[in-house]
Amino acid sequence: MKKKLSLLVVLATTAFPAYAQQASDANNSIQYDMPKNFTVNTDSFDFIRKEVMIPMRDGVKLHTVILIPKTAHNAPILLTRTPYNADHMTSQAESGSMASVLQGYDNMPDVIKEGGYIRVVQDVRGKYGSEGQYIMNKPMRGPLNTSQTDHSTDTWDTIEWLVHNLQQSNGKVGIIGVSYDGYTSITALFHPHPALKVSVPMNPMVDGWMGDDWFHHGAFREEMLSYIYNQDASQKNTFKWWTNSFDNYQLFLNGISAGAIGKAHGMDQIGFFRQILAHPAYDSWWQTQAMDRLFADQKLTVPTMLVHSLWDQEDNYGAISFYYTVQKQAASNPLLWLAVGPWNHGGEIKDGSTLGPVKFHSDTGLYFRKNILAPFLAHYLKDSSIPLPAHVTAFHTGTNEWETAPALPKQDCITNCVTLHLLAHHGLGLDAPKGEAGVVSYVSDPEHPVPYVKQPVITRGAPNSEWDGWLVTDQRAASSRTDVATFTSDVLTKAVSVTGQPQVHLTATTTGTDGDFVVKLIDVYPDEVPDQREMGGYQLMVSADILRGRYRESFEHPKPITPNVPQVYQMALPLTNHTFLPGHRIMIQIQSSWFPLYDRNPQTYVDNIFTAPPEAYKPTTIGIDVAGSWLTLHQGK
Known part of the structure; x- marks a missing residue:
């Protein structure tokens, strides 16, 4: 009996593959399910996936994922350098198709797979699989970075490795990415590798203080605290932002200041958060990091296409500012392109038929990828006989048409302008008032700030959050408040077409010694829209931004406001390209809080608002001098 039993054990054991024997326990009485190293059978896949650690000049190795079409021969390389997990961005497959793998963030299967590109995604230093230390928007080599490496050198070293180790490539590389990955696409333009033939920064982070992720004209974007927490607390985003409040409005109101809220979450352990607290003004720390x-x-020595979204809720400053910086170097730069579409942050890589309730009557994202991006990449990376798109291609909202131009209009409008004049009794006109004067007043109370979306305000990234589309949310909730000054035109009898960056000239008084000014340009729909009834009376924000009053004269050197003395507040709003149609009205809203998108201004001058005590937050009365207030834009086509 014992001999028979021994034979059965031997037969049972030899019936299993070798890996099962290795995965069993010492006495072979249990066979475990999971092998030590599982190998995916990729015979039917149409691509090869490689993971490599590419060495940088200082010895640090960066984790890099490479996807090579099995049919690749003499193929160009499309590179993205990211802090958002290269593995996750290249592991979305539900099949063995490369197009299926490329369904994740920052990928465009219809461009990359159909274009036959070798796809390379790399974790930047200190994030996910890469060695080294992570620094948010690591400064370029210089006063803030005395090391021998930055994002430009890491890009150079990466390209050098790729062109010498990928035999299937033609030795031409393009770099592309959205947001932070757009920022690394810009850093690649500093002392670029000879094999870098094209760069496509999409919605790039360019200047975090002037108008991208962290501040806008000095007002801190409090809703970005969760991003900083998630991104900077650990290498693999292990720690997630937490809150005991369902409504962020209540969370930030109870927390008093952004500094206090961050510290309550332990963020004083994070280097970037400490730097933000130490540099509330636009000092050299910010200026020497601004890419523009x-x-x-x-x-500019590399052909570059900047991509800008008209309703970018995160980085609506960077692409346009960088565009104008390059344009100043030459009247018409032959290496610079710009694409502008009716998208939110990164919306150009998705279906662009709608944004919130707004319909564009075509897939604008697909149009961009097929007719603008794909030929641009192909011309420089594959075949120079492929025609290039126009240097500026922009979607015109309102009429919902694509337009082309050799360049954007100049930032300041001198001729052929449209000026919107504030009028007494909350009116708005296209003609300057004749002797009409008046003051429109409201009380701004920090205990009851104006929400940027209806409450509850749900944390960005959480289920049911309005973050991705908040810029197109209906502004009627704001216009009905007594602490929002509203100026509205008569019903338009003919179209008013505008383009460029609206220039705000606001004259106002306050009873406080500091204060914020939010200015919003709004398209008011007719009371009835037959083909989309829910849009009846809708107030669509076309362009808007905020200015912290202490920076009205200098962004670097803040200054208290003299109470009850008229002051001029000037700023440029984000780019617009819009037609107010007949039957619509034009509206301008002015308010002194936009919460909790931006931290509350105490309205009492303190040295650092991040550490403002509760007693500093006091109500003030704001007076808008209508005769000294207007908004100027270029007249559109």
Whole structure:
């Protein structure tokens, strides 16, 4: 009996593959399911996936994922350098198709797979699989970075490795990416590798203080605290932002200041958060990191297409500012392109038929990828006989048409302008008032700030959050408040077409010694829209931004406001390209809080708002001098 049993054990054991034997326990009484190293059978896949650690010049190795079409021969390379997990961005497959793998963030299967590109995604230093230390928007080599490496050198070293180790490539590389990955696409333009033939920064982070992720004209974007927490607390985003409040409005109101809220979450352990607290003004720490300012001393040598979204809720400053910086280097730069579409942040890589309730009557994202991006990449990376798109291609909202131009209009409008004049009794006109004067007043109370979306305000990234589309949310909730000054035109009898960056000239008084000014340009729909009834009376924000009053004269050197003395507040709003149609009205809203998108201004001058005590937050009365207030734009086609 014992001999028979021994034979059965031997037969049972030999019936299993070798890996099962290795995965069993010592006495072979249990066979485990999971092998030590599982190998995916990729025979039917149409691509090869490689993971490599590419060495940088200082010895640090960066984790890099390479997807090579099995049919690749003499193929160009499309590179993205990211802090958002290269593995995750290249592991979305539900099949063995490369197009299926490329369904993740920052990928465009219809461009990359159909274009036959070798796809390369790399974790930047200190994130996910890469060695080294992570620094948010690591400064370029210079006063803030005395090491021998930055994002430009890491890109150079990566390209050098790729062109010498990928036999299937033609030795031409393009770099592309959205947001932070757009920022690394810009850093690649500093002392670029000879094999870098094209760069496509999409919705790039360019200047975090002037108008991208962290501040806008000095007002801190409080809703970005969760991003900083998730991104900077650990290498693999292990720690996630937490809150005991369902409504962020209540969370930030109870927390008093952004500094206090961050510290309550333990963020004083994070280097970037400590730097933000230490540099509330636009000092040299911010200025020497701003990509547009840095590139003013450079020369564009790589064909570059900047991509901008008209309703970018995160980085609506960077692409346009960088565009104008390069344009100043030459009247018509032959290496610079710009694509502008009716998207939110990164919306150009998705279906662009709608944004919130707004319909564009075509897939604008697909149009961009097929007719603008794909031929641009192919011309420089594959075949120079492929025609290039126009240097500026922009979607015109309102009429919902694509337009082309050799360049954007100049930032300041001198001739052929449209000026919207504030009028007494909350009116708005296209003609300057004749002797009409008046003051429109409201009370701004920090205890009851104006929400940027209806409450509850749900944390960005959480289920049911309005973050991705908040810029197109209906503004009627704001216009009905007594602490929002509203100026509205008569019903238009003919179209008013505008383009460029609206220039705000606001004259106002306050009873406080500091204060914020939010200015919003709005398209008011007719009371009835037959083909989309839910849009009846809709107030669509076309362009808007905020200015912290202490910076009205200098962004670097804040100054208290003299109470009850008229002051001039000037700023440029984000780019617009829009037609107010007949039957619509034009509206301008002015308010002094936009919460909790931006931290509350105490309205009492303190040295650092991040550490403002509760007693500093006081109500003030704001007076808008209508005769001294207007908004100027270029007249559109």
